[in-house]
Amino acid sequence: MRSESRNKTIxxxxxxxxxxxxxxxxLLKTAFSKQGxxxxxxxxxxxxxxxxxxxxxxxxxxxxxxxxxxQLIFFEPxxxxxxxxxxxxxxxxxxxxxxxxxxDKENNESDKIKKRREFxxxxxxxxxxxxxxxxxxxxSLRARELEAHLAWLLGSCSQxxxxxxxxILQDKPSEETITKIERSPVxxxxxxxxxxxxxxxxxxxxxxxxxxxxxGLAKKVKWIPCGMxxxxxxAALGTDWxxxxxxxxxxxxxxxxxxxxxxxxxxxxxxxxxxxDNIATSLRHIEDADVKIELHGGGTIKGTDLxxxxxxxxxxxxxxxxxxxxxxxxxxxxxxxxxxxxxxxEDTESET
Numbered sequence: 001m002r003s004e005s006r007n008k009t010i011x012x013x014x015x016x017x018x019x020x021x022x023x024x025x026x027l028l029k030t031a032f033s034k035q036g037x038x039x040x041x042x043x044x045x046x047x048x049x050x051x052x053x054x055x056x057x058x059x060x061x062x063x064x065x066x067x068x069x070x071q072l073i074f075f076e077p078x079x080x081x082x083x084x085x086x087x088x089x090x091x092x093x094x095x096x097x098x099x100x101x102x103x104d105k106e107n108n109e110s111d112k113i114k115k116r117r118e119f120x121x122x123x124x125x126x127x128x129x130x131x132x133x134x135x136x137x138x139x140s141l142r143a144r145e146l147e148a149h150l151a152w153l154l155g156s157c158s159q160x161x162x163x164x165x166x167x168i169l170q171d172k173p174s175e176e177t178i179t180k181i182e183r184s185p186v187x188x189x190x191x192x193x194x195x196x197x198x199x200x201x202x203x204x205x206x207x208x209x210x211x212x213x214x215x216g217l218a219k220k221v222k223w224i225p226c227g228m229x230x231x232x233x234x235a236a237l238g239t240d241w242x243x244x245x246x247x248x249x250x251x252x253x254x255x256x257x258x259x260x261x262x263x264x265x266x267x268x269x270x271x272x273x274x275x276x277d278n279i280a281t282s283l284r285h286i287e288d289a290d291v292k293i294e295l296h297g298g299g300t301i302k303g304t305d306l307x308x309x310x311x312x313x314x315x316x317x318x319x320x321x322x323x324x325x326x327x328x329x330x331x332x333x334x335x336x337x338x339x340x341x342x343x344x345x346e347d348t349e350s351e352t
Contacts, residue, residue, distance in 0.1 A: 002317070002318050002319075003315065003316070003317050004315070004316055005313050005314065005315050005316075006313070006314050006316070007311050007312070007313055007314070008136050008311070008312055008313075008314045009136070009137075009309055009310070009311060010134055010135070010136055010309065010310050010311065010312050010330060010333055011134070011135050011136075011137065011143060011307065011308075011309050012132070012133070012134055012171075012172055012307075012308040012309070012310075012334075012337065012343065013132075013133040013134075013135065013143060013169040013170060013171065013172075014131055014132055014133070014169070014170045014171075014172055015128075015131040015132075015133055015150075015167060015168070015169055015170075016131070016167070016168045016169075016170050017131070017161070017165055017166070017167050017168075018164075018165050018166045019162055019164050019165045019166075020161060020162060020165045023130040023131050024128055024130070024131050024133070024150070024167075025067075025068050025128045025129060025130055025131070027154050027160050027161055028061075028068055028070075028128060028150075028153075028154070029068065030158070030160045031153060031154060031157075031158035031160050032061060036158055036160070037157065037158040037159060037160075038153060038157055038158040041057060041059060043157070044057040044058055044153060044157065045057045046149055046152050046153070046157070052076050052077075052078075052079075053076070053077050054074070054075070054076040054077075055074070055075065055076075055077075056072060056073065056074040056075075056141070056145065056149055057072070057073060057149075058070045058071065058072050058149070058153065059071050059072075059073045060323070062327075064127075064327045064328070064331060065331050066129065067127045067128060067129045067327075067330075067331055067334075068127065068128045068129075069125070069126070069127045069128075069323075069327045069330070070125075070126055070127075070128075071123055071124070071125055071126075071323075072123070072124040072125075072126065072141055072145070072146055072149060073120050073122070073123045073124075073141075074120070074121050074122045074123075074140065074141055074145075075118045075120050075121050076118075076121060077118055078099065078118075079099075079118070079121070080097040080098060080099045081097065081098050081099075082095065082096075082097050083095070083096050083097065083098060084096075121140065122138045122139060122140040122141045123138055123141065123321075124136065124137055124138050124141035124142070124145070124146060125321070125323075125326060125330070126146060127327065127330045127331065127334070129334060129345070130345065132334065132343060132345070133169060134330045134333060134334050136312075136314070136326075136330070143169055143284070143285070144285045146169065147167065147168065147169040150167055150169075151166070151167045154167065168284075169284065170284060171284045171306055171307045171308070172307070172308045172343070173305060173306050173307070173308070174305055174307075174308060174342075175341075175342055176305070177301055177305040177306065180295060180299055180301060181295070181301070184295035184296050184297045184299050185295065185296055186293055186294075186295060186296075187263065187294045187295055187296045188263045188293070188294040189263075189291075189292075189293050189294075190291070190292040190293070190294070191286065191290060191291060286303070287303070288302065288303030288304045288306075288307070289303060290303065291303030291306065293306075308337070308342065308343070310333055310337075312326075312329040312330065312333055313329065314326055314329070
């Protein structure tokens with residue numbers, strides 16, 4: 001058995017649920033209960049793409065030291081895994097692919113109907129105490145995806161959250177940042193984000209007078225600007241700003257950047273904390289490097305200062321995370337922040 005430990009970044013979020021008196025932890029417990037609509041894993045599968053049936057769901061969940069922990073996973077049914085054979089005597093390495101069916105031979109036919117293996121593309125771990133959340137992200141499953149999935153799970157899936165309620169996973173600035181904003185009000189907020197693009201391929205239909213076969217038609221390829229950078233330009237210049245562009249390559253390597261500057265003229269600090277909370281909430285899904293806040297007097301707040309993060313050591317065996325140890329580390333990190341008064345656990349939440 002191959003064991004290793006790696007340091008992972010742990011993030012703190014606070015769940016803000018409108019029009020709801022229950023905490024996130026209580027809502028999840030209700031959804032996962034045997035009487036709930038999301039008791040079985042199959043019921044919790046959120047299909048993201050009907051074409052390939054890719055989906056995400058909160059798979060395993062458990063209670064530990066008063067917290068609810070879970071794993072959010074993403075997978076695409078039937079997807080193959082590419083393998084390379086490293087042969088020191090070969091002129092080139094062989095590339096092959098395996099599918100879930102190729103490794104599912106030990107199950108008999110009746111078991112294959114109920115039990116099917118799939119490759120997990122990505123996994124995120126999280127823990128919930130009342131409305132306080134700690135999470136360890138992966139490359140493709142981040143806080144944005146967790147927020148969206150929780151809203152779907154508690155809303156349309158399990159229906160334990162009112163349809164008029166909204167769920168936001170809010171960031172918490174560090175104590176040093178809070179002190180800065182109280183002493184010097186915000187002057188300017190800088191948002192910088194690259195302009196990205198997506199590939200759009202269309203197959204033109206043949207004209208009525210032509211009898212060319214469909215398989216002989218050429219596909220028209222065009223790159224369409226997308227992402228927050230494109231949205232900012234669209235808001236400023238209108239929806240047709242890119243119609244004149246005939247892009248034959250992606251914008252991702254063009255280093256095209258959009259910078260948005262928001263200036264505050266207020267000189268009072270009475271609403272400093274409220275303003276900081278609003279900024280942290282609005283920018284919660286933007287990359288840290290794309291945010292910079294200037295204060296009156298010359299101080300600067302970076303995007304990392306708007307979020308409370310830390311580091312924990314994650315143990316794994318043969319590539320699988322030791323969840324018992326991980327949940328212990330995540331619980332310990334949250335408790336440490338509470339004792340250091342960086343996170344406030346309200347009595348009303350504990351009693352809920």
